[in-house]
Amino acid sequence: MTYSLNFLTKEQVAYIAENYKTPIYVYSEKKLKEAVMAFDTFPSAFWHTTRYAMKANSNLNILTYFRKNGFKIDASSEYEVKRAIASGFEGKDISLSGQELSEDFEWILDTWVFFVATSLLQLETFWKKRPWGILGVRINPWVWKTYFAKVLTWWLTSSFGIWYEYIPQIQEIAKKYDLKITKIHLHIGSENTPESWVNTANIGLDFIKEFKDATILDMGGGMKKAIMPYEKSADLQAIGEAVKEKFIKFYEETGRKIHLELEPWKYAVICAGSFIAKVNDIVDTGKDGYTFVRTNTGMTDMPRVTMYWIQQQIIAPLVQEQEEKDYVVVGHCCESGDILTSKLYDQEIVEPMKLPKLSLWDILVFECTWAYNSSMSMKNYNSFPESAELLIKENEEIVEIRKKEELQEIWRNEKVVL
Numbered sequence: 001m002t003y004s005l006n007f008l009t010k011e012q013v014a015y016i017a018e019n020y021k022t023p024i025y026v027y028s029e030k031k032l033k034e035a036v037m038a039f040d041t042f043p044s045a046f047w048h049t050t051r052y053a054m055k056a057n058s059n060l061n062i063l064t065y066f067r068k069n070g071f072k073i074d075a076s077s078e079y080e081v082k083r084a085i086a087s088g089f090e091g092k093d094i095s096l097s098g099q100e101l102s103e104d105f106e107w108i109l110d111t112w113v114f115f116v117a118t119s120l121l122q123l124e125t126f127w128k129k130r131p132w133g134i135l136g137v138r139i140n141p142w143v144w145k146t147y148f149a150k151v152l153t154w155w156l157t158s159s160f161g162i163w164y165e166y167i168p169q170i171q172e173i174a175k176k177y178d179l180k181i182t183k184i185h186l187h188i189g190s191e192n193t194p195e196s197w198v199n200t201a202n203i204g205l206d207f208i209k210e211f212k213d214a215t216i217l218d219m220g221g222g223m224k225k226a227i228m229p230y231e232k233s234a235d236l237q238a239i240g241e242a243v244k245e246k247f248i249k250f251y252e253e254t255g256r257k258i259h260l261e262l263e264p265w266k267y268a269v270i271c272a273g274s275f276i277a278k279v280n281d282i283v284d285t286g287k288d289g290y291t292f293v294r295t296n297t298g299m300t301d302m303p304r305v306t307m308y309w310i311q312q313q314i315i316a317p318l319v320q321e322q323e324e325k326d327y328v329v330v331g332h333c334c335e336s337g338d339i340l341t342s343k344l345y346d347q348e349i350v351e352p353m354k355l356p357k358l359s360l361w362d363i364l365v366f367e368c369t370w371a372y373n374s375s376m377s378m379k380n381y382n383s384f385p386e387s388a389e390l391l392i393k394e395n396e397e398i399v400e401i402r403k404k405e406e407l408q409e410i411w412r413n414e415k416v417v418l
């Protein structure tokens, strides 16, 4: 099956390929606006706060866009906190739940960032600095292993959050140092169905019962977004309604109105970005093998296939050829994992994709690449410079929001001592 362009027109693809250096990220302001609206109309029992999980795409323009549209921040490191502040957010708008204990913790707390402890050590570090303080805790519940382990962020195989059996220890520490735990944070990983979100709400509310000061349940992100035709997106409204019902029931039973926090960014915005690259070579491994399309991109720009063995739509919009061929599309790194058409959730096997018969320098568009690509890229491997980012504004104007990295910038911090 061949695919069609998402938001770009053929003319825009041709214009960008001619006037900018590929490979290049292209984002759509119109699509970002749709994401903003989807969150604004999310049903919730007692209002909700949407936190932008800035790890999805941390360009200062994107941060500014979401700040101006009233979103708060979910940060995963002290550096994300600093980047969000650099883009104009105030500390009080940021919730930090990171894997790494900040070495600048006092500074972080002085900015009034809301701190969410994700381990007992983090909790201890917090109370030493701020006895009587207010904070949240991220909990890792043991429930079930529903989907592909690579994208799972709870259960036995996950180090995120405090293991649920340690809740008594959390409570003991909170009591001893008079800490107020006002937020329970859960993030159950990617690819969630509506059922798993409703179950998460139940689990989260059960935890809330055990924390008398808790007024917020942050359910994280991870809603399923269909990128390939065989996938089905989560229904945001249906999930919202179901979760709302749980919160209302909880209120009726306990008299506690719980505020909902949300962070589902891949769902909302992954298709607000496309990526333009070029065919760089075509090679094959004989009659029993595959035909490989080498490209001028790969895990240095789009790491998700390498990391998670997912699939994404690839299009050759300007190629006129009627004949189709099966191609395995690969990246430009000298690395066996740098594959752009992987078999779904299987690291062992590549999966060819139908594309019109390609030639050298043909243009390829990779769809739904806004989130977890530019920010997660394995840039500079094989010394490939970081690619530029473009934004197509609402009035169709194309503006560069990050220039391509100069080669010398790659080694700017190295000190030659030999």
Ligand SMILES: Cc1ncc(COP(=O)(O)O)c(C=O)c1O
Residues within 6 Å of the ligand: 053, 056, 074, 097, 187, 189, 190, 191, 220, 221, 222, 223, 263, 264, 265, 266, 267, 371
């Ligand atoms: C704590 C937390 N919140 C939210 C998100 C966003 O998830 P997604 O973009 O898949 O909805 C992530 C992603 O890893 C996360 O770790």
